[in-house]
Amino acid sequence: MSRVHSALTNASGRTVGRRIRVRGLVQGVGFRPHVWRLAREAGLAGHVLNDGAGVEIEAWGDEVLLDAFMERLEAEAPPLARIDGIGHERLEGAPQIAEFSIAESAEGVVSTGVVPDAATCPQCLAEVMAPADRRYGYAFTNCTHCGPRLSIVRAIPYDRASTSMAVFEMCPDCAREYADPADRRFHAQPNACPTCGPNVWLEDVSGIVDCTDPIAETAARLKAGGIAAIKGIGGFHLACDATSEDAVAELRNRKRRGAKPLAVMAKDTSQIRRFCAVTEAELELLQATSAPIVLLPKSGEPLAPSVAPGQRRVGFMLPYTPLHHLLLTAADVPLVITSGNLSNEPQAIENEEARTKLSGIADCWLMHDRDIVNRLDDSVMRVDVPGSQVLRRARGLAPEPIPLAVEFASAPPVLAAGGELKSTFCLLSGGNAVVSQHLGDLEEAATHADYRKAIALYRDIFRFEPEVVAVDLHPDYLSTQWGEALASETGARLVRVQHHHAHMASCLAEHGIEPGDDQTLGIILDGLGFGTDGTIWGGEILLGGYDGFERAARFDPVALPGGAQAMREPWRNLVAQLASAFGDGWRSRIAGTAAEKTLRDKPTDTIEQMVARGINAPLSSSAGRLFDAVAAALGICPDRQEYEGQAAMEMEALAEPWLERAGGYPAGIAKQGNMRTISWQPLWDALARDLDKGVEPGLIAAKFHCGIASALAGTAIEIAETSNAFRIALSGGVMQNRILTGLLHATLAGRGFEVLVQARVPANDGGLSLGQAVIAARASDA
Missing domain, CATH: 3.30.420.40 (ATPase, nucleotide binding domain)
Structure with a gap:
């Protein structure tokens, strides 16, 4: 009798079958091979597949083994997965095969979405730094556990043909990894190597720089006081030596950025500790797969004074791509990494755009030939007494869904248009809210174009047709006008939401507060918001919940x-x-x-x-x-x-x-x-x-x-x-x-x-769309 057959037979000689449903962020994150590996280790039979609601598993085996298998599904989940729920029902009969397999998803199945871009995982980084590895020094190394996602996707289904990796055909070695469920690169859509993937090069005003190592050459120029434009995951950054006051002051002068703090990237946490005090909670944020900028108190050695003038904190982040790891290792000094743009403009994402718009700012350009499809700023976080707080939600955090209270599961699909400044939008359906990345101030024409493009992409990715459109009360907000036009075009119901009510509801929503148990006092303080009486509000205490409020x-x-x-x-x-x-x-x-x-x-x-x-x-x-x-x-x-x-x-x-x-x-x-x-x-x-x-x-x-x-x-x-x-x-x-x-x-x-x-979305207007969405969902049920 084979090992598999023995495992399928319990003490009474009967096999036990279960249909297991896993909900959450479980597609495009290596969850099916994770299931496959655990099932084979347990000697189970059956299959796993993706479907429109998440992942479905049919498994047969000893009941004790099945219980242990289900516990391991969550306890040992892949780094990028987020499990919102696991349920099961009994299956009658015996398995049709004696092995466990990964089945093809049913034709026409809708993906549950695209996960955020993720920082380089330890395994990939080890390969990049190992001279004997075939990916040694390769700036685009990734696997199922890390790498670009939202930044490269053009449409669904999320496969290579729908991303900017479509132009790079995998070599036999990469194709073999991609097809092997036992390999961590199984179905990793951006999978590549030096033989078949994107390339990096260095340019200056004279053209392409003839050098054997463009990244090392860029690092040398930065250490000599130069300013470089670096193409990253979500856009171009401008970089200089963060310890050189001359370099930082010159960057500010050229960029026309007088005082706004600049972010700094360090090669590792030891380097950060030379300049800032770091708590365990802050260390955890820095090393998260989202790799945000984290505001840290200055301590120890000083950075250039112009990095964060007038501030007691500086924003540090760790490298989140192999290119950044290689650059910071070669430079061996912390680097200012700030958006590649003139002040108030969106950062450049295309090579020619960067050559043109950053001319006169950058001395050189570290380029590559993988297109950035969706512009993504770096996320910004801080640890406060109540806990971690998101100040800007973008790369690494969006578009991860925010689970809402159970009551919202039956709400109609809502698209909330957000505000005017620090704009985001939100899609609400099926008990989840998907808040977009930070898009910026809509008064800027290029930002407004990005906003419209991002909404179209999200509606495609999530196959989203709104029945309700939520907008701010302010009639002159461009987001309000856009939402009004969308409602008219689609026939969706239009719901206008008071600005500060949306702030309060956003806070309730991210904490999972149930309607009916939402009586809350909201202390809502901001700059300006259009009030229900036609005046301008901004320092308010509101009493109420999702369904309404009084100004107390x-x-x-x-x-x-x-x-x-x-x-x-x-x-x-x-x-x-x-x-x-x-x-x-x-x-x-x-x-x-x-x-x-x-x-x-x-x-x-x-x-x-x-x-x-x-x-x-x-x-x-x-x-x-x-x-x-x-x-x-x-x-x-x-x-x-x-x-x-x-x-x-x-x-x-x-x-x-x-x-x-x-x-x-x-x-x-x-x-x-x-x-x-x-x-x-x-x-x-x-x-x-x-x-x-x-x-x-x-x-x-x-x-x-x-x-x-x-x-x-x-x-x-x-x-x-x-x-x-x-x-x-x-x-x-x-x-x-x-x-x-x-x-x-x-x-x-x-x-x-x-x-x-607020912890998962910003307390500022970046979280406004979430509040609009939940208020409109309740209003549409009324």
Whole structure:
């Protein structure tokens, strides 16, 4: 009797069969060969195949062996797999074959999607670094456990012919690996080697550089102070030596990027520890298959000061492709790795585009001939007191589905169009939400084109036809206008969602909160959002859930002189806040202080007239503009912000060392009916006195943060206790302020509340589309 036949016979002489269903991210990640290997080791018979819902397994064997097999399916799953559920039912009869096989998927089966691009796995890296291996030094080595995915796919089904690898025919050795279930490259669509795959070369202004090792030559030029354009997985990056102030300053000058922090790539964690303190949680993020940029506190040796001016943290990442590993090993210094573009433009993805647009910035171009189909920025994360937080969700994270509460499984398909800035979109169906990669600001024409292209691709990949389209209330958002047009074209129902309600619902959704158990108090702080009353909101406490909300509290509205211009020039907000707090006597309150000096040459009379007459000075409860005003009072980039949130970020860094010595500035609370209004007049009164006394700016910044947190926490606790809300959600772009979120979380959790903080999607507008989707799904069921 054979080993297989013996294993199929239990003590009673009967075989036991099970049909096993595995749901989750289980296609295109090596799950079928994983099943095949485990089944053969257990001596089971049957088969495994992909279908429209995931992976289906039919297996026969001893019941104990089948139990152990099912446990190992999840416990030993491939690195890129994510199992959302395993179920089974009994199969009657005997197996038709005595072996276990991988069966072809049924014709017409719809794929469950495409997984995110994944950092080079340890096995592939070992091959790249081993002189005796046939892939030694090969920049495009990958396997089923790592490599490009979303960045190279053009359509479904996800096979080589539908990717930018279609032009590279596998050599016999690679084809043999691809066809062998026992090989980790089984059905790895980007599989290649130096014989048959993409090639890398170096160019400069004179043309192709004649050198034996383009990557080593690029590293040498970088160490000599040069700037290189490097073609990666999701786009071109600009690189220079992160320890050279001359090189970094020159890169900023050429790129026209004055102050926004630059990301840095190090060859390994040991190199990172020379420049930053790293906790175990941060180490885990750095080494994840998503390989994000992780914001780390500066410590030890200094990088070039221009890497992250005005910041106490710097964004580090590890190499996530063999090309990057080879380059960083050859350079042996950390490199600035920033998007290959002029400021505010999308990064270049095509070779000719990079030659043209990066001319005058780059001294040389490290090129390759594998097309980038879908532009992907690097993801950005940070570890806070509540846990890890996604600040930008892109390469390595998108398009992984986010499982929702069970109630959403029966919702109609929803396409949510997102916001205007930091735009994403979301597809909701079957109890999952697929949030796109970060696409950027839609006001930029090239970004808007990327946005439309990405939606078309996702609809194709997921075979998605929306029955509901969700948009922001703001009629002038390009995403709103696009969503309106799509709803008209497809006949889908259009649902308009209030901006801050979407922020709160996004937080509920990613935590799996069930409708019916979603009564929540949301502290939602951001820059601007269109309110249900037609005014501009931004500092809100909302009470409700997916199905609706009431505005329980707000910041006292203050004018935005110049409208959008006030977002860019913090001094305008300082004038408006001072005038609101002190009336006509505001100038005397800051006489002789740094704030007076800041405003001395500004057209403050004009601003006052605009506010008094209501000319291009709409009232807003914006939290973001309050932060801008206080930063301007402290002399932090008062004239102009070079990037969104600069003033607040630099003030946060200034405040951090002073927190233990700081009490909080006071606030005023007025109640009218069910609405509470938080007035910052007492805060400005105390702050003006500190300015007059010459109190250290860092201490003023710390007292401001503590005062804001104290006022919000106290107001929220009062509302929560009177409304029986025991859950509090923190969301909105201002909640990416580490100090504020940490103080609120500590205070509210200490009072026994369940405090939800965004972790899987950004608290800023990058998470807006998820909230729109779940609200619209509920509205469509109503």
